[in-house]
Amino acid sequence: MLELYALLIFMLLGALIAVENHDLLSSVIAVGTVGFGLCIVFLYLGAPDLALTQLVVEILALVILIRSTVALTVPETYKGREFLAYLMTGIFILTLLFFSSRALSSLPSFGAPLMKVSKEYIALGTSRTGAPNLVAAIMFDYRALDSLGAAAVLLVSILGVITILRLKGRK
Amino acid sequence: MGGIRLIVKTITRITLGIIFLFGCYLTFAGHLTLGGGFAGGIIVAISYILFVLAYGEAAAAEKISRFWAGVIMCLGLLLFIVIALWGMWDGYFLGNFLPKGDPHDLLSAGTIPWLNLAVMLLTGAGLFLAFLLLIGFEVAPQEERGT
Amino acid sequence: MIVYLACVLLLSIGIYCVAVKKNLIKMVIGIIIMEYAVNLFLVCLGYRTGGVDPILGANGPAARLMDPLPQAMALIAIILGLATTLLTVALALQIYKKYGTFDITKMRELKG
Numbered sequence: 001m002l003e004l005y006a007l008l009i010f011m012l013l014g015a016l017i018a019v020e021n022h023d024l025l026s027s028v029i030a031v032g033t034v035g036f037g038l039c040i041v042f043l044y045l046g047a048p049d050l051a052l053t054q055l056v057v058e059i060l061a062l063v064i065l066i067r068s069t070v071a072l073t074v075p076e077t078y079k080g081r082e083f084l085a086y087l088m089t090g091i092f093i094l095t096l097l098f099f100s101s102r103a104l105s106s107l108p109s110f111g112a113p114l115m116k117v118s119k120e121y122i123a124l125g126t127s128r129t130g131a132p133n134l135v136a137a138i139m140f141d142y143r144a145l146d147s148l149g150a151a152a153v154l155l156v157s158i159l160g161v162i163t164i165l166r167l168k169g170r171k
Numbered sequence: 172m173g174g175i176r177l178i179v180k181t182i183t184r185i186t187l188g189i190i191f192l193f194g195c196y197l198t199f200a201g202h203l204t205l206g207g208g209f210a211g212g213i214i215v216a217i218s219y220i221l222f223v224l225a226y227g228e229a230a231a232a233e234k235i236s237r238f239w240a241g242v243i244m245c246l247g248l249l250l251f252i253v254i255a256l257w258g259m260w261d262g263y264f265l266g267n268f269l270p271k272g273d274p275h276d277l278l279s280a281g282t283i284p285w286l287n288l289a290v291m292l293l294t295g296a297g298l299f300l301a302f303l304l305l306i307g308f309e310v311a312p313q314e315e316r317g318t
Numbered sequence: 319m320i321v322y323l324a325c326v327l328l329l330s331i332g333i334y335c336v337a338v339k340k341n342l343i344k345m346v347i348g349i350i351i352m353e354y355a356v357n358l359f360l361v362c363l364g365y366r367t368g369g370v371d372p373i374l375g376a377n378g379p380a381a382r383l384m385d386p387l388p389q390a391m392a393l394i395a396i397i398l399g400l401a402t403t404l405l406t407v408a409l410a411l412q413i414y415k416k417y418g419t420f421d422i423t424k425m426r427e428l429k430g
Contacts, residue, residue, distance in 0.1 A: 008324045015328060015351050019335040024343055031347050038354050045361050046371050046384040049205045050393055052197075054357075056213045057400050060298065061350070063220065068305045068407055069343055072414060089337045093330040097323075104322045111367035118364075118385045122372070125386075129267060131202040131280035132374040134386040135393065139207065140283045141267050143390060147286070148251060150209075150394045151293055155248055157401035158297045161408045165308045204373060209397050301404050310415045 004044055011037040025070045032062045049135050183225040190218040198291040202280040208287040212294025219299045228307065240300040247292030254282055254289065321362050328355035342410045342420040349406065353399040357392045364388035 011034050018030035035058035042051040108114055121138060131137040139147055198211030223231040255264055267281035278284070332355060335348030364385030372386040410420065417425050 004321065008321065011354075012324065012328060012331070015331045018347055018351065019331060019339070019344070024341070027344065027347055031350055034351065034354060038358060041358065042361060045365050046369055047361055047389045047392075048371050049207065049210075049373075050357075050361065050389055050396070052205055053207075053210045053213075053393055053396055056210055056217065057396055060213060060217065060220075061400065061403050064302065064305060064404070064407060065343075065346075068308075068411060069414075072310060085338050089334050092337075093334065096330060096333075097326060100326045101323060104319060104326070107322065107363075110319060110321055110362065111365055113364055113366065113385050115385055118387050121386060122383055126374055129280055129283070131283055132275060133202055133204060133207075134372040134374065134383070135390050136202050136207050136283060136287075137280070138386055138390040139393060140202075140286045141281070144255070144286070146391075146394050147208075147290070148255065150397050151248055151251060151290055153398055154297060154401050155244065155293065157405045158244065158301050160405050161301050161304055164405075164408045164412050165304050207393075209393065305404075305408065305411070308411055308415075310411065 004041065007037055007041050007044065011041070025066070028062065028065050028070060031065075032058065035061070049133070179225050183221055187218055187222060190221065191215060194218065194291070194295070198287050199277070199284060201287045202283045203275060203277070208290025209294055211287070212291040213298060215291065215295035216298035216302070219295075220302050223303070223306075228303070231303075235299075237300060237303060240296045240303070243292055243296035244300060247289050247294075247296065250289040250292065251286060254285055258282070322359065325355050325359040325362065328358070340422050342413065342422060346403070346406050346410060350399070350403060353395070353402070357395055357399075360388045360392040360395065 014030050014034040014037060018027045018034065021027045021030065035054065039051045039054045039058065042048075042054060121134060121142065125134050125137050125142075126132055129137045129141045131141070194211045194214035194217075196211075197206030197214060198208055201207035201211065219231070219235070222234070258264060258267070267283075269281040269285075329352055332348045332350075332352035335351065336345050339345060339348070364387065366382055366384055369382040369384045372383045372389065413425070414420060419425075
């Protein structure tokens with residue numbers, strides 16, 4: 001439990017550094033460390049399949065961000081801060097924290113989930129689908145429509161990248 | 172800087188095949204152990220991206236051009252939909268109709284290895300194409316502002 | 319309960335970054351931080367104390383397995399987060415080509 005708290009504090013500090021830093025390269029690298037910390041938290045919470053996918057997705061996002069954008073700009077400073085934006089965001093976040101703490105206290109406690117549906121998956125999953133990996137059995141047999149949706153969304157987003165970055169514009 | 176480029180090119184030449192093979196292993200053993208189509212496809216895309224970063228885009232265009240990457244990406248999603256519609260024959264959409272062998276065999280679990288293969292083709296080729304487009308985009312704001 | 323509140327705190331850091339900052343790339347970073355917070359919350363919902371990973375060994379299921387359903391959902395969410403990042407970075411690059419800057423206070427004119 002203590003390692004989980006230490007890793008969460010590390011992630012929160014990394015997110016704060018990513019948000020507040022003036023240099024873009026440092027911000028992108030700080031987001032990278034938040035992603036790697038998340039990967040270690042997934043390992044601690046017993047999800048190795050997720051940790052593997054999060055690791056490679058994080059590496060790909062870092063490579064894309066650094067290669068595409070950070071080579072372009074010079075760091076700029078902005079004159080004046082808008083007081084109204086800070087005030088409204090502060091009020092909104094305080095409201096969010098207050099109401100979410102009341103809602104989260106009615107969830108089942110951390111470490112003892114209800115598992116109404118997962119009892120069936122664990123008991124009958126391997127014999128009905130023939131796959132020992134329960135996460136893959138759920139993702140590609142019980143809930144294969146979600147994977148079809150994810151694959152379609154990935155294809156459409158890559159089509160969007162092709163369309164937005166058209167090399168020859170319209171004249 | 173000639174020395175550093177030589178080190179990068181040599182290491183890339185040695186490790187490219189191993190990375191690609193690891194991506195294929197994660198895909199085909201996805202129903203037995205960790206992995207699955209998405210993680211394996213991203214690792215295959217990373218192996219091609221490593222080739223582009225070390226040898227340049229012109230050398231990579233001889234191996235696999237943008238057109239063929241787009242074709243393989245669409246073939247992956249088409250394979251997924253064909254398997255899904257085939258399950259409607261005597262079942263339901265996305266039904267698991269192939270025989271499920273003994274657990275822990277390589278060819279077991281019905282349609283799950285084939286769906287993993289389809290997702291690997293889609294993710295690998297698609298993410299490589301997106302990376303090529305993002306780094307090949309020329310930003311030259313001076314000419315745009317002048318018009 | 320403290321773990322859930324840490325997830326909401328990470329989400330609020332992401333919201334603050336998108337709402338207040340004036341650089342486009344900082345907004346992309348804020349969206350990425352929000353995605354991390356949501357995935358962490360999903361996986362924390364399926365944690366059982368004393369459980370092992372939901373991959374069966376050679377001799378059947380162990381005594382306690384972690385909940386596999388939120389893990390499958392979070393895996394899909396990670397892939398969708400990657401798609402979002404790709405599209406927003408492409409948009410930011412096209413905007414840089416048109417205006418020459420990432421600063422949103424300088425993008426007042428509507429160009430054709």
